[in-house]
Amino acid sequence: MSYLELTNVQKLFGATVAVESFNLAAEKGEFVSFLGPSGCGKTTTLRMIAGFEQPTSGQIVINGQDVTYMAPNRRNVGMVFQSYALFPNMSVADNVGFGLKVRKRSKDDIRKRVGELLEIVNLPDKGNRYPYQLSGGQQQRVALARALAFEPQVLLLDEPLSALDAKIRVALRHEIRSIQRQLGITTVYVTHDQEEALSLSDRVVVMSEGRMEQVGTPFEIYNFPSTAFVASFVGTLNVLPGVVTDAANGALTISGQRVRIARAFEGNLGREVSVALRPEMVSLGADPAGGENHVTGKVTDVSFLGSIVRIRVSLSEGGPTVILDEFNEPTLHLPELGETATITFPADGPLVLDAKAPLDSVEALIAEA
Amino acid sequence: MTQTPFGMRTPGALESVEASARPTRTRPRGLSRSRVASWLIFAAGIFYFFLPLVATLLFSLRLQPLGQAYANVLERDPRFVSSLVYSGLIGLATIVISILLIVPTAYWVRLRVPRARPYVEFITLLPFVIPPVILVFSLLRAFSGPPFQLSGSHEGLNVLVVCAYVILSYPYMYRAVDSGLRAIDVRTLTEAAQSMGAGWGRILWSVILPNLRVALISGAFLTLAIVIGEYTIASFLVRPAFGPYLALLGRDKAFEPAAVTIISFGVTWLAMGLIAFLGRGSRQNVQLTGGR
Numbered sequence: 001m002s003y004l005e006l007t008n009v010q011k012l013f014g015a016t017v018a019v020e021s022f023n024l025a026a027e028k029g030e031f032v033s034f035l036g037p038s039g040c041g042k043t044t045t046l047r048m049i050a051g052f053e054q055p056t057s058g059q060i061v062i063n064g065q066d067v068t069y070m071a072p073n074r075r076n077v078g079m080v081f082q083s084y085a086l087f088p089n090m091s092v093a094d095n096v097g098f099g100l101k102v103r104k105r106s107k108d109d110i111r112k113r114v115g116e117l118l119e120i121v122n123l124p125d126k127g128n129r130y131p132y133q134l135s136g137g138q139q140q141r142v143a144l145a146r147a148l149a150f151e152p153q154v155l156l157l158d159e160p161l162s163a164l165d166a167k168i169r170v171a172l173r174h175e176i177r178s179i180q181r182q183l184g185i186t187t188v189y190v191t192h193d194q195e196e197a198l199s200l201s202d203r204v205v206v207m208s209e210g211r212m213e214q215v216g217t218p219f220e221i222y223n224f225p226s227t228a229f230v231a232s233f234v235g236t237l238n239v240l241p242g243v244v245t246d247a248a249n250g251a252l253t254i255s256g257q258r259v260r261i262a263r264a265f266e267g268n269l270g271r272e273v274s275v276a277l278r279p280e281m282v283s284l285g286a287d288p289a290g291g292e293n294h295v296t297g298k299v300t301d302v303s304f305l306g307s308i309v310r311i312r313v314s315l316s317e318g319g320p321t322v323i324l325d326e327f328n329e330p331t332l333h334l335p336e337l338g339e340t341a342t343i344t345f346p347a348d349g350p351l352v353l354d355a356k357a358p359l360d361s362v363e364a365l366i367a368e369a
Numbered sequence: 370m371t372q373t374p375f376g377m378r379t380p381g382a383l384e385s386v387e388a389s390a391r392p393t394r395t396r397p398r399g400l401s402r403s404r405v406a407s408w409l410i411f412a413a414g415i416f417y418f419f420l421p422l423v424a425t426l427l428f429s430l431r432l433q434p435l436g437q438a439y440a441n442v443l444e445r446d447p448r449f450v451s452s453l454v455y456s457g458l459i460g461l462a463t464i465v466i467s468i469l470l471i472v473p474t475a476y477w478v479r480l481r482v483p484r485a486r487p488y489v490e491f492i493t494l495l496p497f498v499i500p501p502v503i504l505v506f507s508l509l510r511a512f513s514g515p516p517f518q519l520s521g522s523h524e525g526l527n528v529l530v531v532c533a534y535v536i537l538s539y540p541y542m543y544r545a546v547d548s549g550l551r552a553i554d555v556r557t558l559t560e561a562a563q564s565m566g567a568g569w570g571r572i573l574w575s576v577i578l579p580n581l582r583v584a585l586i587s588g589a590f591l592t593l594a595i596v597i598g599e600y601t602i603a604s605f606l607v608r609p610a611f612g613p614y615l616a617l618l619g620r621d622k623a624f625e626p627a628a629v630t631i632i633s634f635g636v637t638w639l640a641m642g643l644i645a646f647l648g649r650g651s652r653q654n655v656q657l658t659g660g661r
Contacts (some may be wrong), residue, residue: 052560072563083554085561089579098575099565150565 009058036207078147093127099150255315281349282324291346429627460596549584
């Protein structure tokens with residue numbers, strides 16, 4: 001039996017289905033992220049694990065104990081909130097020691113444990129400060145220490161980094177992962193930030209409209225999305241209209257330009273399809289090393305995104321635009337806006353989706369693969 | 370780097386570049402004119418509020434020798450101190466009962482039944498609508514016979530007067546507490562405490578009440594001010610309170626009521642100073658009452 005199990009968990013708010021048929025089995029020490037857009041049910045699911053919401057149906061088991069209808073204060077589950085939720089009237093040490101005080105531990109025990117936790121979160125000298133005297137990142141560290149102090153069975157984090165600026169967010173997420181590994185605590189992390197979910201987790205649950213779209217390792221989620229939603233939500237995806245010319249040989253046209261796709265697809269001559277292609281599969285230039293497919297278009301945009309440069313190439317006037325990413329290297333030759341450019345991608349790069357029902361067909365194609 | 374059928378050769382994760390838009394500061398035109406207007410309005414307000422006070426002070430000092438009216442009240446009239454102490458004690462009892470009733474109610478409404486807020490707010494307005502004389506007659510009728518006969522003894526009447534004052538101070542205390550609760554994230558703080566194993570009692574005592582300190586102090590002093598100045602209920606229930614004493618004094622003497630008014634005013638200012646003193650260091654805004 002897994003350490004944390006959610007079986008057929010469903011949550012209704014009136015007639016609205018917030019979460020449906022949610023099933024998850026997480027092992028002890030595993031780091032699982034719930035990833036999805038706002039309103040997809042990820043926080044509701046987390047709140048059901050914490051006990052702040054009761055499932056309409058289904059079962060939640062932690063370490064073999066059914067906690068489905070157990071009060072939150074009896075679950076031994078630590079939670080970190082987006083807004084930190086530190087008690088403003090208490091010092092950092094009192095905040096961290098609150099859970100231990102509730103459990104009637106001795107003062108010496110509390111002092112020792114608080115000291116340990118503050119060391120772990122790199123705030124050893126901040127015990128006497130009050131929350132308003134700390135920065136956002138420090139407050140969230142205190143919140144993490146507080147949630148870990150009483151040695152909970154499961155640690156829940158509800159978008160803990162959303163309120164922080166980008167640099168602190170990246171630094172703190174590494175700290176969270178490192179502390180989680182160090183303590184070996186089963187962790188559920190809610191986020192809408194795919195980068196966070198992919199970089200932190202052992203497994204990611206991608207959710208949409210209350211449903212689990214896919215559960216898998218970050219590698220599987222990114223590279224083998226099982227639904228079109230996952231493919232489009234995780235990373236950036238080009239979806240281009242194509243027309244089948246010879247399905248048996250993987251040939252089709254995009255904006256009238258011939259393309260070959262290695263992965264099998266069905267369709268009679270002239271059938272309209274959608275072609276899904278990741279930006280990083282596409283290279284600028286006609287270098288054969290980039291793949292066997294070469295198409296041309298006009299450069300419509302060049303954006304610097306730090307380590308990468310994102311280029312948009314329109315394949316025809318008013319037609320589809322291909323987004324491609326290049327490493328931002330000093331030797332990189334950037335095209336001018338309006339310049340005609342050739343782009344290259346391998347035959348095994350794209351996936352063909354049914355034009356009429358593109359959202360359903362990726363799953364079948366992946367299954368075939 | 371591994372190449373897979375559907376991705377990963379170069380980093381494809383989104384990175385955003387945030388453009389920071391800095392608001393430009395422009396100096397509003399006619400600032401000096403509006404500032405003059407502000408000072409004029411402020412001066413008119415000061416004049417409006419302080420003129421009667423200054424007049425009362427001057428009148429209270431006209432009894433010779435200087436300060437005799439104050440001496441008469443403070444040194445020669447034991448009823449001043451006794452009525453003030455009585456009203457103070459009744460006020461304290463009112464504050465304690467109000468806090469015990471209103472804090473859990475306002476907390477629960479905000480946490481669990483926010484839809485009930487308009488109804489509760491409507492109820493808080495009732496003491497403004499129902500005159501105290503109706504309230505006191507209702508109390509006397511309800512509690513002058515079994516099973517709860519309270520009007521036959523001093524203790525019973527003291528209980529009745531406290532109950533009546535709890536009702537009278539309800540709008541002020543409720544709004545002060547509600548404003549305090551609005552200033553903190555009640556739901557998240559409660560959930561954070563629950564996740565650490567705290568029950569309702571501990572959450573209220575250790576988390577909610579300390580964060581309502583300023584709101585409670587504000588509500589408490591408003592309640593005290595109402596109780597100390599109240600006349601109708603205390604008079605009908607024949608209580609030796611400060612309100613009836615003031616009325617009696619006004620009927621019999623000329624300069625002493627003015628002196629008592631000034632003393633009461635000083636006590637009120639002292640109380641306000643105490644609010645500021647006890648609320649110092651708190652990051653909550655001190656708000657006496659009303660919504661924001």
